[in-house]
Amino acid sequence: METVVLKFGGSSTADNIKLNIVANKIIDFYNNKNKVVVVVSAQGKTTDNLIKEAKELSYEPDKREMDALLSTGEQISSSKLAILLNRLGYKAISLTGWQAGIYTSNTNEEAKIEYINTERVKKELDAGKIVVIAGFQGINDNKDIATLGRGGSDTTAVAIASAIKANHCYIFSDVDGVYSTDPNKIPDAKKIPELSYTEMLDLSNEGAKVLHNRCVEIAEKYDVLIETGSTFNNNIGTKINNKIEESSIKSIVKNDNLFLVNLKYDNYNQDIFNDVYFLLLKQDIIPSNIINNSHNSFNITFTIKALDLSKFQKLLENKLSQYSSSFTNISRVSLVGYGILNNKDIMKKAIKIFEMNSIDIFNIQLEECKLAIMTKEKVNNKLLEQLHHELIQ
Numbered sequence: 001m002e003t004v005v006l007k008f009g010g011s012s013t014a015d016n017i018k019l020n021i022v023a024n025k026i027i028d029f030y031n032n033k034n035k036v037v038v039v040v041s042a043q044g045k046t047t048d049n050l051i052k053e054a055k056e057l058s059y060e061p062d063k064r065e066m067d068a069l070l071s072t073g074e075q076i077s078s079s080k081l082a083i084l085l086n087r088l089g090y091k092a093i094s095l096t097g098w099q100a101g102i103y104t105s106n107t108n109e110e111a112k113i114e115y116i117n118t119e120r121v122k123k124e125l126d127a128g129k130i131v132v133i134a135g136f137q138g139i140n141d142n143k144d145i146a147t148l149g150r151g152g153s154d155t156t157a158v159a160i161a162s163a164i165k166a167n168h169c170y171i172f173s174d175v176d177g178v179y180s181t182d183p184n185k186i187p188d189a190k191k192i193p194e195l196s197y198t199e200m201l202d203l204s205n206e207g208a209k210v211l212h213n214r215c216v217e218i219a220e221k222y223d224v225l226i227e228t229g230s231t232f233n234n235n236i237g238t239k240i241n242n243k244i245e246e247s248s249i250k251s252i253v254k255n256d257n258l259f260l261v262n263l264k265y266d267n268y269n270q271d272i273f274n275d276v277y278f279l280l281l282k283q284d285i286i287p288s289n290i291i292n293n294s295h296n297s298f299n300i301t302f303t304i305k306a307l308d309l310s311k312f313q314k315l316l317e318n319k320l321s322q323y324s325s326s327f328t329n330i331s332r333v334s335l336v337g338y339g340i341l342n343n344k345d346i347m348k349k350a351i352k353i354f355e356m357n358s359i360d361i362f363n364i365q366l367e368e369c370k371l372a373i374m375t376k377e378k379v380n381n382k383l384l385e386q387l388h389h390e391l392i393q
Contacts, residue, residue, distance in 0.1 A: 002167040003035040007157035011174040012231035013077045014044035022231060023084050026130060030090060035125045039135040039157040040081060042073025063108035067147045074134035074153065082132045092130040095120065102138035104146040111146035113138060113155065116163040133160065151212035158215040162222035169226050171211060176230035177238035178210050180392045181252045185381045188388065192238050192250055199250060199336055200240045202370045206334035207255035249346065249391045250337035254384045257306040260362060260376065261327045265298035272298050279319060283311050289363050289374065331379045334372040335391065341368050346391065353386050
């Protein structure tokens with residue numbers, strides 16, 4: 001008898017009709033003589049709505065209380081699914097993160113899983129039950145609920161799979177695999193049958209909304225076989241494992257959720273640079289691609305995530321009010337696939353397409369299986385379509 005972990009995202013659990021579809025998929029696995037652990041996300045837009053309601057009460061809600069609030073979404077999904085499975089005649093039990101033995105660091109909203117006590121989960125599986133776990137959460141040393149960051153249910157699923165030595169971890173959503181680019185933007189996007197952990201991690205880090213990057217890191221560390229697929233059909237998905245094949249470009253990601261920032265001040269010394277840098281970090285703003293053009297006056301350029309823009313603007317109004325600044329919405333286009341580093345033709349073709357579209361490039365980053373090109377302004381999907389047509393085999 002094999003043990004499998006099935007994870008269902010918010011689009012799969014969005015309402016009671018979809019929960020019935022999820023339940024039938026679980027039952028299929030169970031009837032095939034598998035021990036089944038299920039990890040669920042909050043239903044639909046539940047987490048977004050809870051965040052919105054909290055911010056109506058406080059501009060900066062306490063992080064501990066936000067973790068207590070946001071974790072309820074997954075608990076609702078898990079308990080409703082267990083109720084449904086029991087009604088359908090299949091023994092099921094829902095567990096919160098702490099009931100499932102998930103212990104985390106003491107960091108709120110972005111906690112890391114430190115270890116998992118699998119005793120309760122294994123006990124319920126041995127009793128023939130389907131175990132439904134609330135994703136995205138655990139408990140810390142203070143006995144407080146801690147959440148794992150947006151997309152953290154993926155991490156819960158892979159971590160549980162590793163801890164109980166599951167044979168397979170399935171990640172189900174409303175798409176049936178990983179594609180060569182966003183199929184919502186480029187209709188010619190192709191499903192990728194197989195990716196290495198490194199390639200998938202690069203895609204996740206570059207903004208592909210497929211898997212949480214930390215879940216891929218855990219999968220690689222503990223060699224957990226992941227397969228992504230659709231809740232709503234039985235099409236073959238994409239396998240993510242440790243196989244590495246020499247290849248050309250497998251997928252292209254365009255991330256528009258970035259801002260290019262320029263910050264200036266009349267004077268300059270190293271202390272000013274350090275003060276600004278640590279001030280940003282203190283506000284949980286991580287500047288990237290920093291270029292220090294300072295000589296007699298302070299002049300630096302860097303990028304920040306779009307979701308950090310409001311925090312940065314608030315700093316400009318108070319602690320950085322003496323600085324002059326500008327910020328521009330930009331794009332980062334990333335080409336992912338083994339063989340890039342040693343393939344000059346890929347670089348030449350990509351740069352040629354940027355040149356044909358008169359796009360000003362700010363930064364180029366070349367790694368073993370990634371070519372990331374950052375522009376000085378936001379680019380449209382026409383560029384993505386041209387790159388896909390020219391470079392995807």
